Amino acid sequence: MTPLDTLRFATRAATGYPLRTFLMVLAMSIGVAAVVVLTALGDGARRYVVNEFASLGSNLVIVLPGRSETGGFNPANAVTSTPRDLTVDDAHAITRAPAVLRTAPLTVGTSEAAWGGKLRDVTIVGTTADYLKLRRIDLALGRFLPAEDPNAAVAVIGAKIQSELFGAEPGIGKVLRIGDRRVRVIGVLGATGQGLGMNADEVVILPVAVAQAMFDTNTLFRILVEAKGRPLIEQAKTQTLEIVKARHDGEEDVTVITQDAILATFDRILGTLTYGVAGIAAISLAVAGILVMNVMLVAVAQRTAEIGLLKALGAPGGAIRDAFLAEAALLSATGALLGYALGQLGAFGLRTAMPALPAYPPDWAVIAALGTALATGLLFGVMPARRAARLDAVQALAKR
Amino acid sequence: MSLIELSAIERVFTLGDSEVHALHALDLAIAAGEYVAIMGPSGSGKSTLLNLLGLLDRPDAGRYRLEGRDVTTLSADEQARVRRERIGFVFQSFHLVPRLTAAENVALPLMLAGVAPAERAVRVARALADFGLADRAGHRPDQLSGGQRQRVAIARATIMRPAVILADEPTGNLDRATGEEVVRLLEALNAGGVTLLMVTHDAALGARARRRVVMQDGRKIADGA
Ligand SMILES: Nc1ncnc2c1ncn2[C@@H]1O[C@H](COP(=O)(O)OP(=O)(O)OP(=O)(O)O)[C@@H](O)[C@H]1O
Ligand SMILES: [Mg+2]
Numbered sequence: 332m333t334p335l336d337t338l339r340f341a342t343r344a345a346t347g348y349p350l351r352t353f354l355m356v357l358a359m360s361i362g363v364a365a366v367v368v369l370t371a372l373g374d375g376a377r378r379y380v381v382n383e384f385a386s387l388g389s390n391l392v393i394v395l396p397g398r399s400e401t402g403g404f405n406p407a408n409a410v411t412s413t414p415r416d417l418t419v420d421d422a423h424a425i426t427r428a429p430a431v432l433r434t435a436p437l438t439v440g441t442s443e444a445a446w447g448g449k450l451r452d453v454t455i456v457g458t459t460a461d462y463l464k465l466r467r468i469d470l471a472l473g474r475f476l477p478a479e480d481p482n483a484a485v486a487v488i489g490a491k492i493q494s495e496l497f498g499a500e501p502g503i504g505k506v507l508r509i510g511d512r513r514v515r516v517i518g519v520l521g522a523t524g525q526g527l528g529m530n531a532d533e534v535v536i537l538p539v540a541v542a543q544a545m546f547d548t549n550t551l552f553r554i555l556v557e558a559k560g561r562p563l564i565e566q567a568k569t570q571t572l573e574i575v576k577a578r579h580d581g582e583e584d585v586t587v588i589t590q591d592a593i594l595a596t597f598d599r600i601l602g603t604l605t606y607g608v609a610g611i612a613a614i615s616l617a618v619a620g621i622l623v624m625n626v627m628l629v630a631v632a633q634r635t636a637e638i639g640l641l642k643a644l645g646a647p648g649g650a651i652r653d654a655f656l657a658e659a660a661l662l663s664a665t666g667a668l669l670g671y672a673l674g675q676l677g678a679f680g681l682r683t684a685m686p687a688l689p690a691y692p693p694d695w696a697v698i699a700a701l702g703t704a705l706a707t708g709l710l711f712g713v714m715p716a717r718r719a720a721r722l723d724a725v726q727a728l729a730k731r
Numbered sequence: 732m733s734l735i736e737l738s739a740i741e742r743v744f745t746l747g748d749s750e751v752h753a754l755h756a757l758d759l760a761i762a763a764g765e766y767v768a769i770m771g772p773s774g775s776g777k778s779t780l781l782n783l784l785g786l787l788d789r790p791d792a793g794r795y796r797l798e799g800r801d802v803t804t805l806s807a808d809e810q811a812r813v814r815r816e817r818i819g820f821v822f823q824s825f826h827l828v829p830r831l832t833a834a835e836n837v838a839l840p841l842m843l844a845g846v847a848p849a850e851r852a853v854r855v856a857r858a859l860a861d862f863g864l865a866d867r868a869g870h871r872p873d874q875l876s877g878g879q880r881q882r883v884a885i886a887r888a889t890i891m892r893p894a895v896i897l898a899d900e901p902t903g904n905l906d907r908a909t910g911e912e913v914v915r916l917l918e919a920l921n922a923g924g925v926t927l928l929m930v931t932h933d934a935a936l937g938a939r940a941r942r943r944v945v946m947q948d949g950r951k952i953a954d955g956a
Contacts, residue, residue: 332842332843332845333845336842336845336848340842343830343831343835344830346830347829347830348830636826637828639826640826640828641839641843642787642811642814643785643787643814643820643826644814644815644820644839644840644843644887645811645812645813645814645815645816645818645840645843645844645891646811646815646843647807647808647811647812648807648808648811649808650843724782724787724788725782725787725788728787728822728826
């Protein structure tokens with residue numbers, strides 16, 4: 332029997348029992364589709380987060396107050412209990428580092444914004460003029476915080492604040508009440524949609540001094556530092572740390588992280604998550620494999636007389652085994668391809684429902700799903716096929 | 732030299748602790764081109780004998796020579812090859828593959844032998860025409876009458892031009908007239924040189940054979956014209 336004939340015979344056998352074939356193909360396709368959709372979701376989440384971090388701005392180094400746990404035991408830390416606050420002066424000092432292009436201090440808090448009887452909760456970001464370039468922010472209207480006057484009572488508002496407080500009327504020039512202070516709106520941010528952590532459309536950006544006064548504090552939430560170039564990121568990090576350490580009496584009481592490090596961490600966590608869901612979805616593939624075995628065993632039982640006939644016609648055991656194996660492979664392959672199509676459709680549905688999420692299944696997941704489907708189909712097809720090949724011809728023929 | 736030569740054949744089935752001697756001390760020689768009816772009461776070992784001759788079963792003792800070759804010692808795959816090339820089976824219950832058309836059923840032995848599809852089609856078409864089934868080529872077995880089904884089965888049994896046709900009650904599922912028609916077909920094949928062994932319960936059909944072997948309790952009790 333030629334391989335082509337074996338395949339043709341198996342195809343006729345598969346199409347000869349449509350319900351059985353349909354169920355098996357369905358089970359296999361659900362398994363493959365599950366892997367494709369779930370990994371698309373996981374990998375989409377990973378890409379989304381990574382992109383969000385990338386959009387923070389490039390070549391970024393971030394200074395946080397407090398010593399990171401991962402630094403290990405440091406005798407200097409053991410002496411002092413409270414770390415020094417991060418201040419605007421620290422930010423200015425860092426700007427003078429050779430590898431640093433610019434810095435932006437960051438104070439974050441919440442307050443209420445009111446205008447014309449309308450009231451709304453807002454996120455307050457206190458920073459400086461350099462924040463605009465550092466974060467690569469687009470302005471829709473007006474201008475950003477002035478570099479000349481750090482104490483100006485001005486505000487730049489997010490797109491949503493603009494539309495909710497002022498509607499179609501431009502908010503530029505209006506005086507907004509925030510908490511117990513009055514600030515003049517000088518700029519409106521372009522709409523960006525949901526950003527990581529905070530919604531950039533719902534922020535009010537104030538000069539850092541104004542924000543600090545409003546929250547009655549001298550400390551900063553973060554200092555954002557932009558290195559002069561990608562190769563200088565590590566240098567910028569070291570220099571930043573040295574400067575802050577020198578200013579804080581030689582104590583390393585801040586944590587300096589690079590954006591790359593954060594990115595890598597998120598990449599790893601979400602990547603692992605994706606492998607995890609792929610593994611869970613793969614269980615459904617294994618279940619489908621067991622179903623393949625059951626269905627093929629039923630097929631062998633159903634077609635016992637036919638197997639006896641093939642033997643009487645001179646089919647060697649190997650030819651019969653191959654025919655049943657080919658049938659299992661065929662059903663698995665069809666199921667795998669159908670599942671792939673369904674999975675891609677599902678991923679497309681995800682992307683349509685959540686346009687922000689780049690829900691594309693990763694190549695490795697697609698290859699693994701298709702490979703596992705075929706392998707389990709064949710593996711679980713071997714036992715029934717061998718059983719068919721070993722049937723006693725006389726007894727098989729006697730079966731009706 | 733005989734086409735078929737059985738000597739001192741034993742076939743014993745063990746059921747629990749009782750033994751059934753389905754074939755016992757059987758000697759049989761059949762020359763090429765013979766037409767032999769195998770008769771005898773139910774359970775006398777006729778089907779067992781035919782299965783053994785068709786290499787579907789192995790004897791527990793004794794020797795079976797087919798065309799001068801001891802075939803009992805052949806490997807399973809070698810026996811399959813002998814079945815494929817030298818032996819044609821015709822069964823009482825036709826044994827057609829239900830999902831395949833008449834043409835595809837007839838083509839099965841050619842497919843198993845690895846004959847190319849083009850040549851297959853030519854040979855199948857000719858065989859179907861020979862058996863008056865030309866207009867039934869695309870029909871599935873459930874769309875055929877009993878007589879037509881058995882003709883498809885005979886076409887399938889002869890498509891490889893075997894040396895011997897083993898027919899186990901080929902008319903058992905057919906009415907008298909259709910049965911006679913089928914037997915005439917088999918006899919025509921025999922007239923063309925194929926050795927024909929036919930198991931039958933029907934004395935009238937048995938009487939048409941040139942030689943009758945009568946079995947009882949696994950033994951041959953009569954053999955002759
Ligand atoms: N697989 C088996 N296991 C046990 N006993 C068997 C087996 N096959 C056949 N026999 C026994 O062997 C004996 C001969 O059986 P066989 O089928 O050859 O009879 P037969 O002459 O063909 O009968 P019938 O005319 O009813 O078809 C019977 O007693 C039967 O019960
Ligand atoms: Mg019988």
